[in-house]
Amino acid sequence: MQTNLADFIRNTPDGDEADAILRNCVHCGFCTATCPTYQILGDELDGPRGRIYLIKQMVEGAAVTRSTQVHLDRCLTCRNCETTCPSGVQYGRLVEIGRKITEEKVTRPFSQRMVRRLLASFVPNSALFTPAMRIGQHIRPLLPKKLRDKVPARQRPLEWPTAKHPRKMLMLAGCVQPSMMPNVNVATARVLDALSVETLIAPEAGCCGAIRLHLGYNDEALDDVRANIDAWWPYIEQGVEAIVMNASGCGATVKEYAHLLRNDPAYAEKARRVTELTRDLAEILPEFEEALVAVTRRRAIHTVAFHPPCTLQHGQQVRGKVEHLLAALGVEVRLPADNHLCCGSAGTYSLTQPKLSYALRDQKLERLQAQEPQVIVSANVGCIAHLQSGTSTPVAHWIELVEHMLAA
Structure with missing residues (x-):
């Protein structure tokens, strides 16, 4: 993809990075097939290729609109597209540059500004978050369901x-x-x-x-x-x-x-x-597999469905290790057919984009529960809480299962 950066971003760290990433994109569209928001909305601009075009336009000096911001907001940053991309496009880094530009050039509605400021100030601050939790x-039991889910x-x-x-x-x-x-x-x-x-x-x-x-x-x-x-x-x-x-x-x-x-x-x-x-x-733990087998024993939980978080399988490119380790400990691990897709949690996404978030959650839970597990396990606090809000099947971190298997 050819680029011609505008003066405001040319020869800056963000400009140089955006230029390099954009030039790697060959417009193939493989990414759209694995994009959760594109699958739900069917809009090219709500898939990676469309968002890449929007970012290209803004770094080349085109007007940045509220519509552009909405399409970037809807991105989960799941980075599934990076796993799919044959050209190695670092979309996650590119979309953060695009979001930074839109925040500078587009004024959000007042209600959005307040919600986002509250989330940014409250959630990462344990001195505030812990007592509130x-x-x-x-x-x-007294909370409304939407709040109880959180x-x-x-x-x-x-x-x-x-x-x-x-x-x-x-x-x-x-x-x-x-x-x-x-x-x-x-x-x-x-x-x-x-x-x-x-x-x-x-x-x-x-x-x-x-x-x-x-x-x-x-x-x-x-x-x-x-x-x-x-x-x-x-x-x-x-x-x-x-x-x-x-x-x-x-x-x-x-x-x-x-x-x-x-x-x-x-x-x-x-x-x-x-x-x-x-x-x-x-x-880390697969390196201790033999020792871990020696200090654990099988318990009543023997069949789990595993949801590998996007930040594990796409963000960190770590795949198969949890499944292999649990299998070595005698646990049957079942993966849903769409195990590469996001559950909709995505940090604060369930609060800023609830409709899309809950649609993805329900879709994910349907396929996880089809595996008939005793427990659903995952590897990220946000995914666990999000999934648990939609099912009576226990959802836990896989390390909690391993700890439960430690020999007394």
Whole structure:
């Protein structure tokens, strides 16, 4: 695809990146076949190829309209199109550049501005989010269904392991996971403890930056990124083996830290080191498969349906590892026919685009439940909460299942 960048973006980092990405696109349209929003809406502009054309027009100086913004808003950033694309187009990075331009050039309706500002200020701030979630869980039966869907039932807490081990890994606790689903972090620590690995958490680390980044608050997102690097750096200097991610959405973002801060001379090298150390739990535990088999035993749950989050299979390009590991532990893992498609969670998408989000959720649940599982498992807090809101079948993180199998 030939480009002719406008003066406002020519010879800038975003301009250079957009130009390189656009030139890789060959208009083939393979991406539309795997785009969830295109499948539902049937509009070329609500598929990757159409959005790429819109972004090309704006970087070449065409007027940026509210209509353009709407089409970019509807994108889930699931990055399924990247997995499908034969030319290696980095659509996820391109759409973030496009969104940044539209935020600068288009004024949103007042109600949208308020909702997005509230989400960007409230959700990543655990000091605000945690007490609000606690109150919500306490009065959950009294909440309207739409709000109750956003408040998972409170978990009976597991006990954090206290043993010390020579091998140490650092884990991002996350901004919403500790209050929504705290046992995901505890289960991770307990499984690693059973494998003689100590899990460390940096108290000052917070949101990975994804929420503010995808809502268009780029500067604030980069502040989140720098704060995490500062919190983690003493542990990195002390020699932690890895930075463990058990929320695939966070993992996909942290693996982009080197790119996000590539032009920051104070943080570029540290960000590169953080990216090198960051690994999803699904990348770490297969290395311990033999030891894990030895410390677990089969339980009553023996058949699960697995929903691989987009941020795991497309964002991080990690596929097949969870299924293989659970199978090695004696669990039958069943995948739905559309396992490559998004469930509709996509961070705050269920709040900003509820109609599309819930349509995708219901479609996903229908195909997951057709597998007749005892439990549905996934690998991201947002996907788990979103799916659970539409079914009575238990939905859990796969590491919680592994922890449940640990021999007493």
